[in-house]
Amino acid sequence: MANGRVVHTADRTLGSRQLAALLPAEVLARPGYRALADAVRTLILDGRIALHVRLPAERELAEAVGASRATVTGAYDLLRESGYVRSRRGSGTWTELPEGHRPVGAHALVGAGGYSADGDPGIDLAIAAMGAPEGSLTDALAWAGSRLPELARSPGYHPFGLPDLRTAVADRFTRRGLATRPEQILVTAGAQQAFALVVSLLCRPGDRVMTENPTYANALDALRHARLRTGSIAVSDAGWDLEIAESALRQTVPRLAYVIPDFHNPTGALMPREQRVRLLEATRRTGTWLVVDETIADIALDVPAPAPLASLAARGGAEHVVTIGSLSKTHWGGLRVGWVRATAKMITELTAVRVASDMTGSVLDQLVALPLLAGLERSLPGRLEQLRAQRAALVASLERHTPEWSWQLPPGGLSLWVDLGEPVSSALAERAAGAGVHIGRGARFGVDPGTFEHRLRIPYSLPADRLDEGVRRLAAAFHDGVPLPSSVERPYWVA
DSSP, rough: OGGGGOOTTTSBBBBBBHHHHHSOOOHSOOHHHHHHHHHHHHHHHSBBOOTOBBOOOOHHHHHHTTHHHHHHHHHHHHHHHHTOOOOOTTEEEEOOOOOTTHHHHHHHGGGGOBBBBOOOOOOOOEEOOOOOOOOHHHHHEEEHHHHHHHTSSOOOOOOOOOOOHHHHHHHHHTTOOOOGGGEEEEEESHHHHHHHHHHHHHHTTTTTEEEEESSSSSHHHHHHHHOEEEEEEEETTTTTTTHHHHHHHHHHHSSEEOOOOOOOOOOOOOHHHHHHHHHHHHHHHHTOOEEEEEETTTTTTSSOHHHHHHHSSSSOOOTEEEEEEESSTTTTTSSSEEEEOOOHHHHHHHHHHHHHOOOOOOHHHHHHHHHHHHHHHHHHHHHHHHHHHHHHHHHHHHHHOOOTTTTOOOOOEEEEEEEEEOOOOHHHHHHHHHTTEEEEEGGGOOSSTOOTEEEEEEEEOOHHHHHHHHHHHHHHHSSSSSSSOTTTTSSSSSO
């Protein structure tokens, strides 16, 4: 599917057929100038068209999308007026961003550094992660400091990861029911690097991959940057549609499937055991690599933490499963320590890919991670109790300020997947940003552009008072008396 690609052309010029392939089918079916402008703006903001790329000439694009030249001229005029492109005689029309805007992927990380129009500190509801547990880093740093002088006498290069940390991660997999040896572990700079390495090793541009829909936005970014064709497994309030997924696996035989079965991001759903077994067997039959993201697996609020998905396979039946995880959600996102669990052969191949770009991870970060991982069973209950209280606070705030919105209470994870009742998510996110609230609009988590416009992902990772203030500002933006543009009027409105 061409919509999964990101355009970074060598000569910084985007061809008319390339752009037409990125446009949603609805725009191609009825190419009005406003819809065309909104679609191009969405592609720029989502990073699917790079900045400072020259767009096709008006006549060429008109022919490629089956529209009149006047339609394309009108669309380019709107983009110029709103600051998303600039034009100079003789040099064409080039993509850019209006003053104060960032691409969505980068904007999601701005968070607490943002301010509202009147100078108030911003409220970050875009990142589903907590600060470090009180005192945990201080104690871990003290322990690491005592070990560092000994390790500092070596060159410091450990491309597979510190041996002690590889053993600790392997031992934890074994305690959770999946027998694992240290040579089956690669330590990475977080789960995102782990996923990017796996994709880089296993896939080539144009390969078919399958993800859940919706799914983790940064994973989608990685697939788009790798120029992969993305199919999807629907995840709704009722859970995973495995019948359609099995059919799609048989028909398309994707190279790789990426899933978050444990407190799925963004919905919070937990995949039932029987569906896990079906997914294992279906991907094994089609020869599809199954990448399981366990980043949120320990955030079990109302149910026991699940065993690793690969542990459900019959003996020798999980060699196609690659499991990734990190300490970002249980401890702190600033501690860039993650891992890959796979066959020893794949770990060796992944390490070769890693060395080509990263050489090795931070020894100090890995030393700090050792006591944190060793003490996880002691520290986690308090962390989960805090999240339960914050989840209850968020629910109470939503019931008080936005009773017309709806959601399902997830059994774990870090966020609610809120149904706004109307397709205004991107417009609301843009309006909320003006009030200093940064929020994950629904379309950010969709495989296809323009989807999930009726949804917001709202984390409960902030203290209760900040959650209430954030919801209050969101409600004010939603109820301020000025109609929000709907997806019917402006189908691809984005922040």
